[in-house]
Amino acid sequence: MAPPSGAGKRVKGIQIARPFIYGTTARPFDPKTNPKPAGVPDDHTHSWTVFVKGIDDTDITYWLRRVQFKLHESIPNHVRMVEAPEPGKPFEVHETGWGEFEITIKLYYATESSEKPQTLYHFLKLHPFARNEEEKEALARNGNGEVISWTYEEQLFNEPFEPEGGVLERSAMIPLANRPGQPFSRETELLEIKKLRDAQAKIQDMVEKLQVELKEKEERLRVMRAEAVAAGGKA
Amino acid sequence: MSLDVREVLNIPDSGPRPAKKQKTAAPRTNLKGLAREVQSLGGDNPIAIVPEVSVFKKRRFGSRKPAAKWELRRFTNSARGDSGALVLQHWRRMHEDVSHSEDQMQDVLSQADQSAEGGQEKIEAPEDSTFAKFNVQVVVPQYSEDQYNSNLQNDDWTKDETDYLLEMVKELDLRWPVIWDRYEYLPKGPPAGDLDGADNTAVIPVPKSRTMEDLKARYYEVAAKMMAVQKPAQYMTKPEFDLYEMMANFDADEERKRKEFAINTMGRSKDEAREEESLLLEIKRILARTERFTEERRELYQRLDYPHTDQDISIYKSSQGLQTLLQTLMNVDKSKKRKSLAEGVAGPTPTSAGFAAGQAPHQSSDGPGNRRESIAASATGHLRRDSLVSATPATPADATPTSAADKKKKGNAAQFERRKLSEQEETIYGVSHHDRLTSGPTFRYEKINKLYSHKSGQQQLRITNLLTELDVPSRLIMPTAAVTSQFELLWAAVTTLVDLRKVSDKVDAEIKLEEALPGSSGAHKRSASVMSATSDKSSKRQKK
Numbered sequence: 193m194a195p196p197s198g199a200g201k202r203v204k205g206i207q208i209a210r211p212f213i214y215g216t217t218a219r220p221f222d223p224k225t226n227p228k229p230a231g232v233p234d235d236h237t238h239s240w241t242v243f244v245k246g247i248d249d250t251d252i253t254y255w256l257r258r259v260q261f262k263l264h265e266s267i268p269n270h271v272r273m274v275e276a277p278e279p280g281k282p283f284e285v286h287e288t289g290w291g292e293f294e295i296t297i298k299l300y301y302a303t304e305s306s307e308k309p310q311t312l313y314h315f316l317k318l319h320p321f322a323r324n325e326e327e328k329e330a331l332a333r334n335g336n337g338e339v340i341s342w343t344y345e346e347q348l349f350n351e352p353f354e355p356e357g358g359v360l361e362r363s364a365m366i367p368l369a370n371r372p373g374q375p376f377s378r379e380t381e382l383l384e385i386k387k388l389r390d391a392q393a394k395i396q397d398m399v400e401k402l403q404v405e406l407k408e409k410e411e412r413l414r415v416m417r418a419e420a421v422a423a424g425g426k427a
Numbered sequence: 428m429s430l431d432v433r434e435v436l437n438i439p440d441s442g443p444r445p446a447k448k449q450k451t452a453a454p455r456t457n458l459k460g461l462a463r464e465v466q467s468l469g470g471d472n473p474i475a476i477v478p479e480v481s482v483f484k485k486r487r488f489g490s491r492k493p494a495a496k497w498e499l500r501r502f503t504n505s506a507r508g509d510s511g512a513l514v515l516q517h518w519r520r521m522h523e524d525v526s527h528s529e530d531q532m533q534d535v536l537s538q539a540d541q542s543a544e545g546g547q548e549k550i551e552a553p554e555d556s557t558f559a560k561f562n563v564q565v566v567v568p569q570y571s572e573d574q575y576n577s578n579l580q581n582d583d584w585t586k587d588e589t590d591y592l593l594e595m596v597k598e599l600d601l602r603w604p605v606i607w608d609r610y611e612y613l614p615k616g617p618p619a620g621d622l623d624g625a626d627n628t629a630v631i632p633v634p635k636s637r638t639m640e641d642l643k644a645r646y647y648e649v650a651a652k653m654m655a656v657q658k659p660a661q662y663m664t665k666p667e668f669d670l671y672e673m674m675a676n677f678d679a680d681e682e683r684k685r686k687e688f689a690i691n692t693m694g695r696s697k698d699e700a701r702e703e704e705s706l707l708l709e710i711k712r713i714l715a716r717t718e719r720f721t722e723e724r725r726e727l728y729q730r731l732d733y734p735h736t737d738q739d740i741s742i743y744k745s746s747q748g749l750q751t752l753l754q755t756l757m758n759v760d761k762s763k764k765r766k767s768l769a770e771g772v773a774g775p776t777p778t779s780a781g782f783a784a785g786q787a788p789h790q791s792s793d794g795p796g797n798r799r800e801s802i803a804a805s806a807t808g809h810l811r812r813d814s815l816v817s818a819t820p821a822t823p824a825d826a827t828p829t830s831a832a833d834k835k836k837k838g839n840a841a842q843f844e845r846r847k848l849s850e851q852e853e854t855i856y857g858v859s860h861h862d863r864l865t866s867g868p869t870f871r872y873e874k875i876n877k878l879y880s881h882k883s884g885q886q887q888l889r890i891t892n893l894l895t896e897l898d899v900p901s902r903l904i905m906p907t908a909a910v911t912s913q914f915e916l917l918w919a920a921v922t923t924l925v926d927l928r929k930v931s932d933k934v935d936a937e938i939k940l941e942e943a944l945p946g947s948s949g950a951h952k953r954s955a956s957v958m959s960a961t962s963d964k965s966s967k968r969q970k971k
Binding site: 202204205206207208209210211299301305307308310312343344345346347348349350351365366370376380381384385387388389391392394395396398399402403405406409410412413416417420 | 661854855856857858859860861862864865866867868869870871872893894897898899902903904905906907908909910913914916917920921923924927928930931934935937938941942
């Protein structure tokens with residue numbers, strides 16, 4: 193389809209959101225479960241994949257045309273351009289290596305949308321990180337040694353150009369429940385909202401307490417000052 | 428040509444030939460005697476006679492291996508569950524490692540007698556049958572009394588009957604037809620003491636008849652629930668989760684229907700089957716035709732629904748006028764690359780005619796030529812408007828906007844405005860309305876990043892510390908619209924708290940200062956000014 197002549201007009205006050213996931217999945221080399229393929233340098237310890245995909249593997253190629261992954265300079269051919277795969281498949285790059293670094297992910301949108309490419313940054317994670325025992329346990333349960341660093345994000349098209357690139361005809365629904373290997377859903381969302389709400393309530397509590405305290409202190413300060421003035425007057 | 432002939436005729440070897448010959452010679456090397464002679468007569472192009480006769484005999488005598496040895500071996504079958512009481516014998520090929528001489532043969536043959544005597548060491552360890560491994564036991568869910576009471580209560584099933592069912596399942600290895608056949612649960616009657624007084628026949632409870640689906644449904648329910656009790660669903664591995672989901676979603680009614688349907692399908696006669704098939708074909712044909720039919724009808728409506736005009740059309744009544752009109756229309760048509768007129772049934776109203784005329788470039792002057800054009804323009808304006816309006820569902824047939832055609836149009840803002848989505852559709856399609864937007868693509872999380880970047884470094888640190896204290900992850904897990912707005916609320920609260928703390932710290936410092944310098948007027952003056960500033964701030968904050 194040809195782009196709209198003169199890029200058309202933007203539709204005021206409209207925002208279109210599309211959920212997607214980006215991130216990395218890394219696996220340490222292991223003679224048994226993940227043997228090192230031939231030709232990989234000796235010091236490489238992990239194989240990893242960086243990807244951009246639709247939530248629940250839905251098609252995103254209708255709004256995302258291609259993705260550029262900028263890897264570390266030490267990796268041969270470190271700027272990788274990935275064209276739209278077949279619908280439902282992720283945009284991805286497989287690599288091996290030993291170090292963690294920041295990957296620059298540049299998204300190029302469908303031509304019809306006439307939007308400029310946007311950049312995301314993602315830190316490649318090779319080593320699992322757990323803040324407390326509970327998380328460690330969860331990591332161990334995960335079992336297969338994969339180090340997952342996935343990020344949920346929503347692409348917002350603010351005031352899209354008029355023919356809105358056919359984006360409107362597709363659903364932007366988030367799955368209702370979690371499945372193994374698919375941690376993002378309404379369920380997670382609700383949990384997070386609840387968590388935030390609890391945190392907010394706690395903060396509100398603290399604010400109120402502090403306000404009362406502050407009033408008392410100010411009162412005390414006033415009294416002290418008055419006394420000081422009185423004392424000064426006397427002196 | 429063979430080497431022999433070459434030698435006889437004294438022909439020297441030419442260069443590349445021998446190499447070639449070696450290749451062709453390779454398969455012939457195993458020929459012997461007369462056969463080889465005959466074959467070599469053919470030289471480089473082998474003759475078609477294939478000496479095959481010898482192969483059969485050769486193979487027979489060729490392999491001079493000794494005949495395989497077999498022995499009569501004793502075995503038990505652990506699956507019998509009689510702890511090896513029954514010992515049977517079967518012929519097995521002898522192992523290589525049994526490196527006995529020929530007389531072993533005799534040994535083996537006379538094994539039967541020997542075993543009867545019971546004098547040999549082999550008898551002590553008869554091997555287990557290779558088929559024993561196929562005796563797989565079904566793992567039936569186990570539950571304790573408490574677990575049953577908390578999870579598995581069911582009005583239709585008593586615990587006794589559930590136990591009975593699980594017992595049957597275990598015994599019959601989940602073979603449902605057999606289980607259903609044998610299923611004879613007799614509810615326990617009241618204790619024997621009560622039987623004395625009453626009429627015996629009255630108290631014998633009637634066994635409930637259960638269909639296979641009932642049994643399955645109950646079993647799967649129990650199994651799925653116990654699975655979930657032992658391991659919460661989010662920790663299950665993929666195959667486990669699949670199994671769990673399958674069992675949890677078992678629908679007895681659906682299953683019953685499926686069976687009924689299958690019985691009906693299998694029970695129909697040949698004629699009925701044929702008739703059904705032809706009916707299906709007929710339906711397909713009818714459906715295909717209706718599509719075309721509605722299409723045609725829509726086009727017809729389109730044509731009938733010509734745009735009205737309240738302007739003077741008398742100038743078009745002459746043939747020359749018509750010609751001009753046609754010409755104008757065609758020009759406009761060409762410039763628009765033929766918009767599809769097929770859809771869009773909404774009839775234009777007189778006001779829209781005015782609107783269209785207003786859109787036309789020449790409308791102000793009153794000269795007849797200009798006027799003509801303006802009418803033509805208004806007419807095309809109608810056409811164009813028709814296609815614009817098409818998105819609004821004018822007739823039921825048009826209720827679903829044909830997206831492909833819609834996309835092709837480069838309409839104006841009016842088009843988008845007309846295409847109102849219902850609230851539900853908006854959530855499905857992820858559309859929302861905002862008052863102020865900076866146009867262009869962004870990411871949802873950017874908004875939160877901005878919240879951070881608007882604060883000073885010191886404040887950022889304080890805020891992040893607070894958030895970690897509250898166990899809010901440093902990055903939202905799912906920054907959806909709802910989550911981010913919730914986070915913004917939290918953010919506002921947190922910043923209030925941080926600011927309040929700052930003020931409170933300041934006041935603390937003031938108090939200390941006041942305590943340290945009692946009655947010093949200079950200190951008092953300075954602190955007063957600070958004080959007023961801080962109170963200003965706090966009052967501002969309260970307003971928020």
